[in-house]
Amino acid sequence: MNFIKNMDLKNKRVFLRADLNIPISQDGKIIENYKLKQILPTINYIQENGGKVILATHIGRPDxxxxxxxxxxxxxxxxxxPWFEENGYEIKYKIDLIKAENFSHENFSKILLLENLRFYHGEKGNSLERENFAQILKKLADIYINDAFALIHRDDCSINELILKFSPKDRGFGFLIDKEIKELNKIKYNPEKPFLVILGGNKLETKIPLLEYFLDKDEKTKPNSIIIGGAISYTFLASQGFNMGQSIVDNTKIDFAKKFLEKAKEKDIKILLPIDHVTIFGIQNTKNFQENESAIDIGPDSIKLFSDEIIKAKTIFINGTMGIYMQPESSTGSKEILNTIANSDSYKIAGGGDCIAAINLFNLQDKFNFLSTGGGATLDYLAKDVDAQELPGLKNL
Structure with a gap:
C-alpha cells in the first residue's frame, strides 16, 4: 500500500475520499467536528506538497x-x-461533476469540495451506474487517496470501483488511516495485560463477529475480561433466564448469547453483566425485574462493579454506551464509566459514533489515547485475523 508521504503530489489533482459524515442539527449546524479535525493533516500535506485537494464525502443516508x-x-x-473557512481554508463548491472538472485544474490553493456523493445514483447503484460514476470522478483527479477509515468495510463506488481507475502507483492512503491501523494494532496484536474490552450500545449484531473472534484468540492477545452493558446486555441476561420486562431483547440472538457465555468461561475470559438498572420507576435489581419495567441505563451497583474492573486494566477498548447518554435521566452510567476509564492509568482506545459523541459531550476526549473514527469499520478490523489491506476499502491500494 502507498502511504501519501511516499507519493509525488506536486502539480497533481488529488481525489481525497474522506468520511465527513458528521452529526448535523435540525437547523443545519455542525454538532460535533471530530472527523473534520482528523482529515486536516492529510489536506495540509497535499497542499503543502503542491497538490490540489478534490474533497469528497457523503453525509447521512440519502436515497x-x-x-x-x-x-x-x-x-x-x-x-x-463555513467550518473550513473559519479554519483558514479556501473552498470551491460544485454540485455539477462535469463542470467540476474544469475547476479541478484551477487555483491549487483552493479545496474543490464535491457535493454529497450519495446524492448521485452511481455511488450505491447498480454495476453500470457505478462504472459510469467512477469514470466521471476519475476525470477530476490524477491521484486517489483514501482517508475514510470508517468506510473501509463498505462497497461504495468511491471506495472500491473508483480506485481501480488509477494506476497502482497513483493510489494511496492518508494520515488518518495510517494512524487508525497503527493504534488499533496495539490492542489487536500486543495489548498490555490485563486487557479489558467494554461493549455497549443497542446493536448486538454488529458486536457478534468481535465477540466470536475473542474466543479464538491466544493467551497473548485475548482479553482478560469483557464488560457488556447498554441495551445489548439485556439479551445476555435474558439468555441466563432473567426476566428483562419491556427492555430491548433480541430473541434471535438468545442462543448465541448463551453459547458465548459458556465458551468464554471455558476460555477463562471473565464476563461482567449489569446487576442493576435504571428504569422510569427507579433503580431495579436484575433478579427482581418486573414485567412492566424497561431499563434505560445501568444502576449504581453495576457502575461500581464495572469501575472496579476498569481500574485493574492496563489496556482498555470501549465501543458503545451504557444507556441513553443524551438524556440526563439515563446518562449517569455512560458518564461514570467513561470518567473512570479516562482517569485510569490504562492505555485507552474508544470507537463508535455514539461512544465518541458521549466522550466529547462529557469533555473527556483529551484523556483517551486514541478515538477511532470508525464504528463498524473498527469492529470489523479488530474482528478479522487479516492484514489491513484485505479490508474492502484498502485491498486495491
Missing amino acids: PKEHTNFYDETLSTKILI
Whole structure:
C-alpha cells in the first residue's frame, strides 16, 4: 500500500475520499467536528506538497433512487463550508461533476469540495451506474487517496470501483488511516495485560463477529475480561433466564448469547453483566425485574462493579454506551464509566459514533489515547485475523 508521504503530489489533482459524515442539527449546524479535525493533516500535506485537494464525502443516508436530480439541502456538503473557512481554508463548491472538472485544474490553493456523493445514483447503484460514476470522478483527479477509515468495510463506488481507475502507483492512503491501523494494532496484536474490552450500545449484531473472534484468540492477545452493558446486555441476561420486562431483547440472538457465555468461561475470559438498572420507576435489581419495567441505563451497583474492573486494566477498548447518554435521566452510567476509564492509568482506545459523541459531550476526549473514527469499520478490523489491506476499502491500494 502507498502511504501519501511516499507519493509525488506536486502539480497533481488529488481525489481525497474522506468520511465527513458528521452529526448535523435540525437547523443545519455542525454538532460535533471530530472527523473534520482528523482529515486536516492529510489536506495540509497535499497542499503543502503542491497538490490540489478534490474533497469528497457523503453525509447521512440519502436515497436518490426515485429522483433524477436528487438534492437534500439538510445533507448537502455546503454545510461544511463555513467550518473550513473559519479554519483558514479556501473552498470551491460544485454540485455539477462535469463542470467540476474544469475547476479541478484551477487555483491549487483552493479545496474543490464535491457535493454529497450519495446524492448521485452511481455511488450505491447498480454495476453500470457505478462504472459510469467512477469514470466521471476519475476525470477530476490524477491521484486517489483514501482517508475514510470508517468506510473501509463498505462497497461504495468511491471506495472500491473508483480506485481501480488509477494506476497502482497513483493510489494511496492518508494520515488518518495510517494512524487508525497503527493504534488499533496495539490492542489487536500486543495489548498490555490485563486487557479489558467494554461493549455497549443497542446493536448486538454488529458486536457478534468481535465477540466470536475473542474466543479464538491466544493467551497473548485475548482479553482478560469483557464488560457488556447498554441495551445489548439485556439479551445476555435474558439468555441466563432473567426476566428483562419491556427492555430491548433480541430473541434471535438468545442462543448465541448463551453459547458465548459458556465458551468464554471455558476460555477463562471473565464476563461482567449489569446487576442493576435504571428504569422510569427507579433503580431495579436484575433478579427482581418486573414485567412492566424497561431499563434505560445501568444502576449504581453495576457502575461500581464495572469501575472496579476498569481500574485493574492496563489496556482498555470501549465501543458503545451504557444507556441513553443524551438524556440526563439515563446518562449517569455512560458518564461514570467513561470518567473512570479516562482517569485510569490504562492505555485507552474508544470507537463508535455514539461512544465518541458521549466522550466529547462529557469533555473527556483529551484523556483517551486514541478515538477511532470508525464504528463498524473498527469492529470489523479488530474482528478479522487479516492484514489491513484485505479490508474492502484498502485491498486495491
